[in-house]
Amino acid sequence: MSKDGSSSFLTTRLDAIVDWGRKNALWPLPFGTSCCGIEMMATFAADYDIGRFGAEALRFSPRQADLLIVAGIVNTKMAPVLKNIYDQMADPKWVISMGACASSGGIFNVYSVTQGIDTIIPVDVYVPGCPPAPEGVLHGLLRLQELIQKGETHHHRQERARRAAGKEA
Amino acid sequence: MRGTDIRTPVSTIYGDFTQKHAERWKLQVEALQKKFAGAIEEVRWPGTYPTEVPIIYVAKESIVDVLRELKEGADFQYDFLADITATDEEIEPRFEVVYNLSSFSSDSRIRVKARACDGEDVPTATSLWKGANWAEREVFDMFGVKFRGHPDLRRILMDERWQGYPLRKDYPLRGYQLFPDTQPIHTELLKD
């Protein structure tokens, strides 16, 4: 409704509205295992304040979160745990891989370290750095928001594939 | 071993540690040799071998007795177990289990080693220090040296289903093993 009383419209797809809502209210599950976990804590603390971007509602239960931030090393002993947590999260869900260890194994190309969490779960945004500065995490979050709005995340691709399959059937 | 002399003494630039304790070590090692005549295989001294503290090689069967004497004997009082680890020497006897002890009363340190061949077991020191438990488990996990009488000798750093002993020299640096699920809870360990 405009000020003069005449009605006004914003036409958009329902999907876009939903995505807009989702991107601005991400509830992260911090999966911090090592060094990056400390920088992730700094991102949530006062000086960087991730709440400015609508992602301050930390949820330690996978059932309540829709953004998994994997901060730090995931070794072979931890890999089943990570897979388990990811599977427990309800759709739609997104994953940020924070730091070199989570993204590619980093400097630890050794017997115990998985060479990137994307060998276990799908990842939407990789944040480089060892560890990334909190600015980097915020940048990664903004990038994820962009991707969600554009509909280019793993979740969206999966959804489109599901719909296409439904049409064919 | 390019151009290095094995007899170069390890410099103790920080605090003249070796000079400060030289007399004490001499007396202590003499006392040990008197008490455990057959068990002390070899002693390496800081002046002649590149180390900062004397290394006492003990036959592995009497390692617990020697450690007890070092811990509780009035002249020794190395009551603090700083570390238990091992090295892989690649030739038999392949493993050297290393005990780093420290004395709070005299600020002195000493190192005890026991040699073990591949497949042999070493008596456990958990009766002396409860803290030796995990250190010995780690040695078992990484080197495959078993400890006789250990209360709970399981793998500690690696998954329990892991094959091989990573810190052995013949173990490759890369190549990992994945498991479908995480380690189960051992309810038998939680019984009284």
Next chain:
Amino acid sequence: METQKPHSEFGLPASENYTITVDVPGHENDPDDLWKDSRVFVNIGPTHPAMHGALRMCARLNGETIEKSYCEFGYTHRAKEKLGENRTYHNFIVYTDRLNYCSALTNNVTYAMAVERLMGIQVPDRAVWIRMICTEMARVIDHLICVGVNALDLGAFSFFLYGFHQREEAYTLIEKICGARLTTSYTRIGGLMADAPAGWEKEVKDWVVRTRKTVQEMDKLLTNNRIWCDRTQGVGVFTKEQCMAYSYTGPNARAAGINRDLRRDDPTMFYKQVEFDVPVGKNGDVFDRYMVRMNEIYQSLNIIAQCADKMRPGAIWVEDKRVRIPEKDVVHNTMEGLIHHFKFFMQGFDVPAGEAYTAFEATNGELAFYIVSKGGPRAHRMRIRGPSVWHYQGLSEMTEGLKIADMVAALGSINIIAGELDR
């Protein structure tokens, strides 16, 4: 066990021996133990928010009381000891950062000291003073994180925010000397990566003043807080004898009354030339550990101020061709410099054969590198003795008979750092 009214009032058959007992879980010799066959096995971690990342505890609960438990770790094992045997001494510096990542500078310094000890190198005075400032700054940061997170676990959020703000300021100073915040890789064998910029001492001293003020405020906020005292005093007690049996060191041992600090008892660097106290607790509970850490922050700030005063301009590199990284203009303009540079980074420098156990009072306790060298550019054995392993080992015994919520307080107070624990 509370005895309630006889059952006759509730219309039940009256009997002298028949009373309802309200079961107190964990009560000894309880004949009518309602929970007798309802012990619960609970798995806590490795991703539980209270388990600091990657620790796991399996416990048998009676109600909310932990009757028996065992701990597991290894969920962040990164094979640093194996890497120590496969990387040159210079390349291994970056891996030391990732041990105790809350105080990476302390690990850098201890590692550099360990290798220098094997090689018989004495670094110049200015480098030593900067190293001392770095280690103490790392200690302040680590303690701030530890007490902050411990308080956060018990619900004191603003205390945590104060600490983290001051920590950010410290990271600004650390960024000025090495360009990194957390994983610094600042020391080199025989020197430092770069000299401190002009005026850095002054900024450090200003930071000391500001931090002292903030820590005093934090002190006021929490130390006499009734809820905090009730949650921490007498909780998670670990006595002197237990500390010795489990090889506790650092603030956790000092909280139990073990008067041992390697900075004072086995002084390396220039710790003989600075004045500081060693705070020692008495009870060995969560509160004492907190108090020891808070007091150590003040002591560290004093040390930093003294070091900043005593620092003089000068060289930061030892003039030893074996370890000295050639200057960039020499590398770019002379053939010899380029070859030297190439050989240094591709092949590494040889460390004479020998073995040494070099211990230093890191933030959490005795951090030691036991390096066995057989000559050549790589170590034969690189053992890292992290204090956290030994602290974590005592947790089962410490928390026996405690409530789950108190276990969280106890775990936070012993400051387990996963990187140092799993290596």
